[in-house]
Amino acid sequence: MQVSKLRPLCQLTTLNNVITRTVTSNAIDTQLKSWREIPGPSLWDVIRQSVPASGGNRLDFTDGLNIGLNLYNSYGPLVKLDAFLGRPVMILLYDPECCAQILRSENWLPIRTGFESFNYYRRYKRNKNNENKSNPNIYGLLTDHGETWKQFRSTVNPVLLQPKTIKLYTAMIDEVAQDMVARLKSLRGENNVIQSDFAMEMNLWSLESIALVALGRRLRCFDSHLSSNSPEKKLIRLVHDIFKTGTDLDFNISLWRYFPTPAYLRAMKLYEEQENLARYFIDKTIEEFAKQGKTKLDDEKSVLEKLLEINKDVAVIMATDMLLAGVDTTSNTMTATLFLLAINQEKQDKLREEIQTIKDPSQKRYYLRACIKESMRMMPVVSGNVRETTKEYNVLGYTIPAGMSVSFMHQAMSMMDEHYPRATEYLPERWLVKKEDPLYHGNAHPFVNQPFGFGVRSCIGRRIAELEMESFLGRLIENFKVEWFGPPLQSRSASLNYMIGPYNFIFKDA
Numbered sequence: 001m002q003v004s005k006l007r008p009l010c011q012l013t014t015l016n017n018v019i020t021r022t023v024t025s026n027a028i029d030t031q032l033k034s035w036r037e038i039p040g041p042s043l044w045d046v047i048r049q050s051v052p053a054s055g056g057n058r059l060d061f062t063d064g065l066n067i068g069l070n071l072y073n074s075y076g077p078l079v080k081l082d083a084f085l086g087r088p089v090m091i092l093l094y095d096p097e098c099c100a101q102i103l104r105s106e107n108w109l110p111i112r113t114g115f116e117s118f119n120y121y122r123r124y125k126r127n128k129n130n131e132n133k134s135n136p137n138i139y140g141l142l143t144d145h146g147e148t149w150k151q152f153r154s155t156v157n158p159v160l161l162q163p164k165t166i167k168l169y170t171a172m173i174d175e176v177a178q179d180m181v182a183r184l185k186s187l188r189g190e191n192n193v194i195q196s197d198f199a200m201e202m203n204l205w206s207l208e209s210i211a212l213v214a215l216g217r218r219l220r221c222f223d224s225h226l227s228s229n230s231p232e233k234k235l236i237r238l239v240h241d242i243f244k245t246g247t248d249l250d251f252n253i254s255l256w257r258y259f260p261t262p263a264y265l266r267a268m269k270l271y272e273e274q275e276n277l278a279r280y281f282i283d284k285t286i287e288e289f290a291k292q293g294k295t296k297l298d299d300e301k302s303v304l305e306k307l308l309e310i311n312k313d314v315a316v317i318m319a320t321d322m323l324l325a326g327v328d329t330t331s332n333t334m335t336a337t338l339f340l341l342a343i344n345q346e347k348q349d350k351l352r353e354e355i356q357t358i359k360d361p362s363q364k365r366y367y368l369r370a371c372i373k374e375s376m377r378m379m380p381v382v383s384g385n386v387r388e389t390t391k392e393y394n395v396l397g398y399t400i401p402a403g404m405s406v407s408f409m410h411q412a413m414s415m416m417d418e419h420y421p422r423a424t425e426y427l428p429e430r431w432l433v434k435k436e437d438p439l440y441h442g443n444a445h446p447f448v449n450q451p452f453g454f455g456v457r458s459c460i461g462r463r464i465a466e467l468e469m470e471s472f473l474g475r476l477i478e479n480f481k482v483e484w485f486g487p488p489l490q491s492r493s494a495s496l497n498y499m500i501g502p503y504n505f506i507f508k509d510a
């Protein structure tokens with residue numbers, strides 16, 4: 001495959017970049033090809049193959065992994081996808097060393113594209129209806145770039161990445177996990193299958209968990225007596241609607257970039273309502289803090305208390321970002337992990353054995369962690385990281401100019417045997433075995449698998465997500481023997497990899 005032939009060129013660039021980081025020398029430029037010549041399907045190919053009437057093998061553009069692997073097999077480690085209806089040209093990269101080169105070089109003020117409609121709301125709409133007189137120059141982590149992003153990130157990093165602060169949530173997050181297990185028990189029918197919408201149930205668990213951190217309170221998502229007009233129910237509905245509308249606008253073909261479509265108008269309203277509700281809940285929590293009237297030591301302060309000490313606008317914007325980024329990510333990862341454990345019963349038994357030996361969720365359970373890591377390798381919720389280049393690169397013989405969207409194809413690379421032996425097998429052991437073992441995960445290039453992203457822009461919710469998922473998976477496997485029937489779980493790729501039904505889980509008592 002082209003990878004091995006072209007890698008030396010990429011490495012040559014790495015050496016050059018020690019000095020300039022971009023390729024400017026004419027001698028090298030004359031040998032390089034333009035990015036326009038990068039191989040890839042033409043727009044016509046894409047349209048033709050996505051239309052059923054065209055006959056032949058229809059490509060399913062929602063099947064991210066297969067499409068990613070097919071493109072690699074057809075065109076090699078560097079692929080160009082043409083621009084289409086407001087979506088820019090996208091360069092797909094499958095060579096881990098070249099991924100490392102760009103990601104490391106872009107690690108000063110990295111630009112990550114995406115969340116376009118949300119970005120538009122925060123930049124151009126939010127300030128027009130700014131009844132709360134909030135600081136209009138705070139845009140948050142998901143949508144901002146440059147110096148203002150850096151300032152916000154450095155302000156919130158010490159709060160959200162501090163292990164001591166996150167540890168404070170261990171018991172509360174575990175309580176949510178136990179409540180969810182009790183709920184699932186009550187939702188089982190005679191055949192031990194969950195009778196309600198499983199995806200929605202998983203979202204309720206993840207929303208209840210992240211709300212604890214973002215809003216400082218239980219939302220009572222599991223409470224069937226909660227009135228449908230209550231602010232809690234409204235927020236639950238909003239988070240759900242935002243995912244749907246936001247994905248339609250940002251990922252699917254939509255004309256909102258040219259004129260205000262009904263979906264665009266709906267999305268702007270949803271974003272505004274979500275921010276107002278986050279502010280409402282945070283105000284209620286502030287009132288409760290005031291009633292308690294306790295002075296706490298720094299070590300005892302929650303994430304929200306620490307963010308409020310910075311200022312309320314930072315707390316509100318960070319809360320809305322957490323509610324957006326922290327629901328579908330953890331819920332889909334949990335669904336994928338449960339599926340992989342259900343079809344690999346011997347791994348599930350081994351995990352249960354560990355959980356029965358180490359009951360305390362605050363203790364390290366290595367096999368449990370490995371089960372989640374292995375599921376994020378095979379069925380990650382984010383299939384690849386993205387950067388918009390801020391400089392010119394020489395990659396595998398082509399120049400990639402500044403301002404180009406490059407997608408690092410982590411999921412596709414992670415499913416190749418050349419990086420992870422027996423890549424299609426669910427083997428949590430690969431994360432635990434010693435160096436001498438051929439399965440040892442450290443034999444793979446570190447930029448093959450990056451489920452939480454890279455560098456200063458990597459996931460700020462990682463520690464919270466890990467705590468939530470470890471706690472919930474532990475309680476699930478302690479209580480249930482999870483089985484699966486019928487065809488494998490399907491996923492649909494959009495802004496995230498969504499696990500889609502039917503969810504053929506059987507939850508027997510363990």
Ligand code: HEM
Binds near residue numbers: 326454455
């Ligand atoms: C399984 C769970 C999760 C996965 C796999 C995940 C993955 C990611 C990835 C890949 C990125 C982009 C990193 C990059 O561009 O280098 C990201 C960014 C982000 N994530 Fe997560 N995430 C998860 C859960 C969460 C949770 C629970 C929160 C809530 C606190 C969260 C908040 C964020 C935020 C705010 C960003 C933007 C950071 C920035 O640009 O500075 N994520 N996440």
